[in-house]
Amino acid sequence: xxxxxxxxxxxxxxxxxxxxxxxxxxxxxxxxxxxxxxxxxxxxxxxxxxxxxxxxxxxxxxxxxxxxxxxxxxxxxxxxxxxxxxxxxxxxxxxxxxxxxxxxxxxxxxxxxxxxxxxxxxxxxxxxxxxxxxxxxxxxxxxxxxxxxxxxxxxxxxxxxxxxxxxxxxxxxxxxxxxxxxxxxxxxxxxxxxxxxxxxxxxxxxxxxxxxxxxxxxxxxxxxxxxxxxxxxxxxxxxxxxxxxxxxxxxxxxxxxxxxxxxxxxxxxxxxxxxxxxxxxxxxxxxxxxxxxxxxxxxxxxxxxxxxxxxxxxxxxxxxxxxxxxxxxxxxxxxxxxxxxxxxxxxxxxxxxxxxxxxxxxxxxxxxxxxxxxxxxxxxxxxxxxxxxxxxxxxxxxxxxxxxxxxxxxxxxxxxxxxxxxxxxxxxxxxxxxxxxxxxxxxxxxxxxxxxxxxxxxxxxxxxxxxxxxxxxxxxxxxxxxxxxxxxxxxxxxxxxxxxxxxxxxxxxxxxxxxxxxxxxxxxxxxxxxxxxxxxxxxxxxxxxxxxxxxxxxxxxxxxxxxxxxxxxxxxxxxxxxxxxxxxxxxxxxxxxx
Numbered sequence: 001x002x003x004x005x006x007x008x009x010x011x012x013x014x015x016x017x018x019x020x021x022x023x024x025x026x027x028x029x030x031x032x033x034x035x036x037x038x039x040x041x042x043x044x045x046x047x048x049x050x051x052x053x054x055x056x057x058x059x060x061x062x063x064x065x066x067x068x069x070x071x072x073x074x075x076x077x078x079x080x081x082x083x084x085x086x087x088x089x090x091x092x093x094x095x096x097x098x099x100x101x102x103x104x105x106x107x108x109x110x111x112x113x114x115x116x117x118x119x120x121x122x123x124x125x126x127x128x129x130x131x132x133x134x135x136x137x138x139x140x141x142x143x144x145x146x147x148x149x150x151x152x153x154x155x156x157x158x159x160x161x162x163x164x165x166x167x168x169x170x171x172x173x174x175x176x177x178x179x180x181x182x183x184x185x186x187x188x189x190x191x192x193x194x195x196x197x198x199x200x201x202x203x204x205x206x207x208x209x210x211x212x213x214x215x216x217x218x219x220x221x222x223x224x225x226x227x228x229x230x231x232x233x234x235x236x237x238x239x240x241x242x243x244x245x246x247x248x249x250x251x252x253x254x255x256x257x258x259x260x261x262x263x264x265x266x267x268x269x270x271x272x273x274x275x276x277x278x279x280x281x282x283x284x285x286x287x288x289x290x291x292x293x294x295x296x297x298x299x300x301x302x303x304x305x306x307x308x309x310x311x312x313x314x315x316x317x318x319x320x321x322x323x324x325x326x327x328x329x330x331x332x333x334x335x336x337x338x339x340x341x342x343x344x345x346x347x348x349x350x351x352x353x354x355x356x357x358x359x360x361x362x363x364x365x366x367x368x369x370x371x372x373x374x375x376x377x378x379x380x381x382x383x384x385x386x387x388x389x390x391x392x393x394x395x396x397x398x399x400x401x402x403x404x405x406x407x408x409x410x411x412x413x414x415x416x417x418x419x420x421x422x423x424x425x426x427x428x429x430x431x432x433x434x435x436x437x438x439x440x441x442x443x444x445x446x447x448x449x450x451x452x453x454x455x456x457x458x459x460x461x462x463x464x465x466x467x468x469x470x471x472x473x474x475x476x477x478x479x480x481x482x483x484x485x486x487x488x489x490x491x492x493x494x495x496x497x498x499x500x501x502x503x504x505x506x507x508x509x510x511x512x513x514x515x516x517x518x519x520x521x522x523x524x525x526x527x528x529x530x531x532x533x534x535x536x537x538x539x540x541x542x543x544x545x546x547x548x549x550x551x552x553x554x555x556x557x558x559x560x561x562x563x564x565x566x567x568x569x570x571x572x573x574x575x576x577x578x579x580x581x582x583x584x585x586x587x588x589x590x591x592x593x594x
Contacts, residue, residue, distance in 0.1 A: 002171045004045070008038040021084045022049070022164045022171070025067040028060070029053055041529030042172055043387070043579055050161045050385035065118045065156045071137065072097055072105045073119075084167055091131040092124035101134055108141045115145065116152055123162035127560065127573045128183050129169070129176075154383070155562065161385060165575055178287065179578030182279045185222065189215055189263070190271045202268040202568065206311035208237060208344040215263050219278065219303050226282050227289025228301070235356040236321045237305030237348065239263070239278075243285045246294035257295075257591070258362070258370045258550070260302035261542055262318060266310060270570025272375045276557065276580070277542075278303040280373050283581050284588070295588055297368060304542050311335050311344075313401070313505045319542035323549045324361035328354055362549060369517055370546035371587065373555045373580055375572060377539050377565035381558035386533050387576040388583055390521045391554035394537045394544045395442075396478040396510035400468040401449075402502040404493060408462025423452055423461035425492050425500075432488045433468065436481065443472040443481055444538060468502075473536055475510050511544035514551030521555050524586035528579060539565075555583060 007018055012034055019030040032052035039045040053061060069076065069085055072094045081089065089095060097105065112120045120141055126132040132140075144152060169175065190203050192211040197204035205211045219239040223231040228241035245254060261277025281301045288295070304318030314330040331342040331352065345352035376382075381389050406420030430447040437445030449467035468485060472478040486502065493500045522532045535556065543552045557580045560571040 001173045004039055004042065007045070019049075019168075019171075021082060022167050023053075023064065023160065024069075024082065024085065024163075026064045028056075029064070032056070039529065042168065042174055044529030046161075046165050046168060047385065047530060049164060053157060053161070054385060061153075061157060062118065064160065065121060065153070068119055068121050068160065070109045070113075070119045071122065071124065071141070072102060073109055088124050088163070088166075092126075092137060093131070093134050094124065094137070097134060101138065104138055105141070108138070108145060112141070112145050116149055118153075118156065120144065121156040121159045121163075123159045123166065125163075125166050127571055128180055129166055129574060151562070158382065158385075158560075162573065165573075169575070176574045176578035178283045178581040179574035179576065181286070182276070182283050182577040182581065183572070183574045185279045185282070186271045186275055189218060189275060192218070197268060203265055203271060204267045204269065204310075205263070205265045206267075206308075207264055207306040207314075207317070207341075208348045208350075209311070212237070212264060212305070213348055216303070216305070219263065222282060223285075223301070226286040228285055233350075234321075234360055235351055235353075236318055236326070236345075236360065237350060238318045238321070238360075239303035239305075241282070241285070241301045243288065243299040243301075244294065245297045245299070254298050255366055255368055256298035256300045257368045257588070258300050258302065258546065259372060260300075260304060261372055261374060262304040262307035264304075264306050264308050264310065266308050266566045268568060269566050270375075270564075270568060272559070272570055272572050273377065273565055274304075274307060274374070274542075276375050276572070276577070277373050280577065280580050280584055284584055287581075287585070295591075297591070299588070307540075307542055309399075309506070312341050314341070315399070315506050316508075316540075316542065316545045319545035321357055321360045322362050323545050324358070325545070325548070326354075326357050326360075364550045367550050368591070369514065369551040369553070370543060370549075371517060371521075371553055371555070371584075372541060372543040373557060373584060374537075374541055375559045375565060375570065376535075376556040376563055377559065379563035380535055381533070381556060382560065382563040384533065386531070387558055387579050388525050388528075388530060389533045389535045389556040389558070390518060390525060391513055391537050391556055392518065392534050393473060393510060393512040394541055394547070394554070395471045395473050395539075396475045397469065397471040397506065397508045397540055398478060398482045398504065399470075399506035400502050400504050401465070402468065402489070402500060403463060403465045404489075405499040405501075406462050406496070407460070409460045411458040411460055414460055419460050420462070420497055421460050422464035422498060423450075423455075425496050425498050426450060426464045426466045428492050429466075429485070429489055432492075433470075433485055436484055436488075437470070440472065440477060440481060442536070443470075443477055445470050445481065445485070471538055471540075473510060478510070508540055508544055509548075511547035511552065513553040517551055517553035520587055520590060521553055521583070523590055524583045525555075527586045527590075528582055530579075555580070 016030045023029040033048040036048040192214040194204045194211050223241040229244045230242040259281050262274035306317035309315030312333045342352045404422040404425045406422040433445040437443045446469040451465040452461045470481050561569040
């Protein structure tokens with residue numbers, strides 16, 4: 001079995017030979033990475049190899065891509081694949097294709113090569129390492145065939161790095177056991193989905209639905225299995241697990257470290273947004289409990305019941321209850337079916353009373369701080385071949401729901417200069433938001449919802465409902481952007497003789513990471529033998545609510561598929577999840593006794 005000691009001490013020729021087969025027919029990758037020795041960790045070796053490819057000329061990168069065989073191609077049929085490729089294609093079942101599947105893959109191979117000029121590359125052993133199914137491979141092949149050449153070039157290299165990572169695991173006898181547990185938990189939790197979405201194979205879990213309650217029950221059961229000392233569901237549906245610290249037992253004054261994230265999802269979302277931040281600390285507690293270890297402080301993990309604001313306009317409801325910012329008016333809000341939140345709570349067995357909810361507020365004097373791990377939900381880490389990133393701050397945001405009101409009229413008989421078209425006004429506003437946000441550094445603006453009630457193909461829209469999501473790195477820039485958009489909406493409606501209304505549904509302040517906790521995350525990543533990379537979060541997180549009460553800092557884990565999130569294609573690897581668990585454990589072990 002290969003070890004880092006052997007690899008670090010080997011002459012260059014032996015170093016390259018020991019890594020033979022890691023990058024298909026491309027010994028130059030190992031040659032280029034050798035100068036980075038000694039490697040402190042397997043993760044550090046993987047990063048150095050990926051960096052060598054990233055720094056190579058494009059022609060050399062293209063040669064690396066072309067060195068890989070087609071999936072179920074001529075080399076497989078003639079049994080001329082390398083041992084590594086043969087094992088991978090066999091593991092995924094490509095050697096057992098039906099005649100129809102084989103013909104489909106051959107056509108995809110031909111079409112892909114004709115379009116891009118290189119073979120389709122996919123890490124067929126998948127994100128967990130156990131192999132993708134043929135149907136999943138074919139679906140991914142067809143999806144990526146429609147992509148842009150630049151994107152596909154980068155995606156091919158990213159899949160090559162994943163192939164190399166799995167091959168290195170085999171060489172070193174490394175199995176990301178804790179990461180696989182996190183991955184398996186995420187898969188199992190994703191079987192619960194709201195009606196209508198589940199039948200379509202989509203993941204949607206909104207506040208206090210049957211699927212939401214099933215997720216809460218499952219998290220509770222897993223927390224008990226992991227060895228948490230106390231597990232329960234609180235008055236807003238948060239799942240709370242507590243692992244007592246050493247010599248503290250049930251001491252009501254014992255200090256704790258708070259962590260967690262949300263288990264609700266957006267509609268047709270991904271499996272890791274939010275949930276990763278619950279499952280990773282669960283894996284930590286499972287390991288600590290198995291070893292009979294106690295931390296010098298209590299470790300409290302909260303699965304927040306609501307963060308996305310999908311069923312009710314009550315974003316950050318779960319974490320807001322812990323900070324004392326639960327709005328009493330939320331209890332009377334109704335969902336699309338006319339069900340008030342108060343009634344939904346009661347149906348779920350929650351008290352639905354303000355005193356019970358207000359009792360959830362945490363005393364910051366009892367807490368060391370709040371830390372959260374989260375999938376990045378963006379492309380930056382993926383593009384840099386980095387599994388982890390330390391978050392410097394969380395952007396502030398404004399959200400609005402609005403409606404423009406004009407006059408519905410006949411599309412054939414209403415002259416263009418006589419129209420009071422509500423949809424055109426919102427379209428004009430959307431383009432302004434795009435231009436204005438693009439002109440502001442680190443600001444973004446989105447019109448994500450557009451709806452013409454009772455619209456018809458032959459009717460000028462008389463009403464148009466829309467949403468606004470505005471974000472920036474500081475509150476000042478956020479507010480300036482919001483003021484500009486509101487002014488432009490008023491101007492557009494004035495020019496077009498339209499009425500409008502705009503309701504602010506969220507004003508979240510920017511949340512810079514606490515400097516001390518930021519440094520602790522950096523040290524935790526460095527101990528893994530990885531470089532530290534800092535980046536802001538453009539997305540909102542529960543950490544920005546806890547920021548109002550106690551110091552906070554976050555760690556990002558890269559997402560696959562170019563970092564896409566709020567999308568079924570959202571994905572992580574078990575290897576990255578393993579590093580996330582290890583970094584979190586480093587963080588805990590680096591803390592002085594409370």
